[in-house]
Amino acid sequence: MTNAHNAPARTPAVERVFPGLAIVMVLVIVAGFSLQLAMGRSSFDAPLLLHAHAVVFMGWLAIFLTQNLLIATGQVRWHRPLGWLATVWLAPMLILGWLVTEAMVRRGEVPFFFRPLQFLVFDPLSLITFVGLTIAAVVLRRSTDWHRRLHYSAMAILLGPGVGRLLPMPLLAPWAWEATAVVTLLFPVIGMIVDLRKARRIHPAWYWGLGVQVAMIVVIEAVTWSPVGTRLYEMVVAGSPGAAVAPLDFPPPPGPPPPAA
Known part of the structure; x- marks a missing residue:
């Protein structure tokens, strides 16, 4: 999330939208995990790996929000070095997410509402797509209009x-x-609507x-239902309790087993 130097001028109305979108995105994630904790569906007794994963991902939220607030307040001096820290941060996010x-x-x-094979596929591929779009945003950091929109899409x-x-x-x-x-x-679509209303055009x-995200969904579905996905699942669960779980069957919901007939 490094700042741009040669970006075309943007109207103040368009610029003011981005910090607001960042706040909404962060609130959605915080609300989701807070609800999970409040309803007793998660616990601080989780394995250390899950704690490390949570710390790294919440750290990204803090970086993302801070970067937007720095730009909104004109603090470019701090925005640039924090942007390079964000780039380095991608590696542990990807590794811990996969683990x-x-x-x-x-x-x-x-x-229990996910197919095990689909879960195995969509989590890592979503992270890879996120990292790819984020790196594209960094590469295009001198074009603020591209830089910001790609970051939001990621x-x-x-x-x-x-x-x-x-x-x-x-x-569901x-x-x-x-x-x-x-x-x-819906979030990149909201960005499109904002551009159309404020700038009279949708930025490419x-x-x-949006296209990359849709392509990601298509690839995840294709791999899930392909022999490649099945083979991947077999390799991952070999020698573990997961090997007894059918890759495309939904696990039973939590709770006591049904009474014997």
Whole structure:
């Protein structure tokens, strides 16, 4: 999230929208995880790996929000070095995200409204897509209009876990993940609407951000239902309790087992 130097001038009305969008995005994620904790569906007794994952991802939220507030208040001096820290931060996010997903699948602890194989595929691929869009935003940091919009498009992908904790996921099965993905698409669409209303045109960066996100969803679905996905699942769960879980069957919901007939 480094600042631009040669960006075209933007109208103040358009510029003021971005910090507001950043705040809404962060609030969605915080609300989702707070609700999870308040309803007793998560605990501080979770494994150390989950704590590390949570700290790193919440750290990204803090960086993302701070970067937007720095620009909104004209603090470019601090925005640039924090942007390079954000770039380095991507590596532990990607690594820990994959490790947590793998650990849950191997333990057979995938949420019951997700297909285990789909969970194994969509979590890492979503992170890879997020990282790719974020790196594109960094590469285009001298063009503020592209830089900002690509960052917001990338951040929209990270909203999935927060949005999923706010939606009635058990009621949305067997399309729980797809429903969550569609909701996250609304955020770049909102950006498009803002551009159209304030600048009288939709910036092409939104088309790229939205297009990449849609392509990600298509690839996740294709891999989930392909022999490649099945083989990947078999490799990951080999020798673990997860090997006894059918890759495309929904796990049973939590609670006591049904009485014997």
